[in-house]
Amino acid sequence: MSPEVLALVLKGLDIIVSIASNSDLVERAGNALIGLLNKDEPSQADIDAAEVDLDSMLAEFNSDIPE
C-alpha cells in the first residue's frame, strides 16, 4: 500500500468514527466511488439511480437550516 493510499485510509477511518450517525452517507458516497472506479459503461439503471441520489442529496443540502 502506497503512503498516499495509507494516508487516505487513515483519514477515512478518522472520519468514519466522527460520522457514525451518518451511515447512509458513507454508503452513498461508497456507491458513487464504486461507480467512478468501474470501467464498464454504466447501464441506464445505474445512470438513473445516480441522478436520483444526487438530486436527493442536493435537495437536502439546499433546504433551509432549522433554527
Place this chain on the structure above:
Amino acid sequence: MKRPILVLAFAASLSGCASITSQFAGFDVTASVSNPVTPERLYRVEQAARVATAGLLTYRRLCILRKIDQSCRQTIASIQVYTRRLSPVLVSLRTFVRANDQINAINTFNLAREILTEIQAQRTAANVDAAIGGKS
C-alpha cells in the same frame, strides 16, 4: 473488501471534489466540440458530485446538531447560493445529453463546471473538510 472502499470513498469526499473530478471524471477540462459531453462522461461527473455532496451533507448535519462552530450556518448559506444554481443546471444538462444536443450540452456542462469550481473554492475557504474530519 467493502469497508476499505467505503473508507476511501469518504476520504475522497473530504479531500474535495476537485481532485476527484479531475482524476476520474474529465471535469478538469472544459467541454468542446472535440471533447463532447457523452452520457458516460456526465455519469462520471455526477458520481463525483455525489461523493463531494456527501461531504457537504455531513457538514450540514453536524452544523444542525451544533457539533461544529456555528459559523457553519453562514458557510452553508454561502455554498447554497451555488448548489441551488447547480440543481436546475444538472436537469438541463441531462436533457441536452440525452438528446445529443451537443451545442447546449457543452455550454451547460461548462456552466456546471464553473459552479462546481466555485463550490469547491467556498468549501476550501471555509475549511469545511477540516471541520468534518476534525470532529469526533
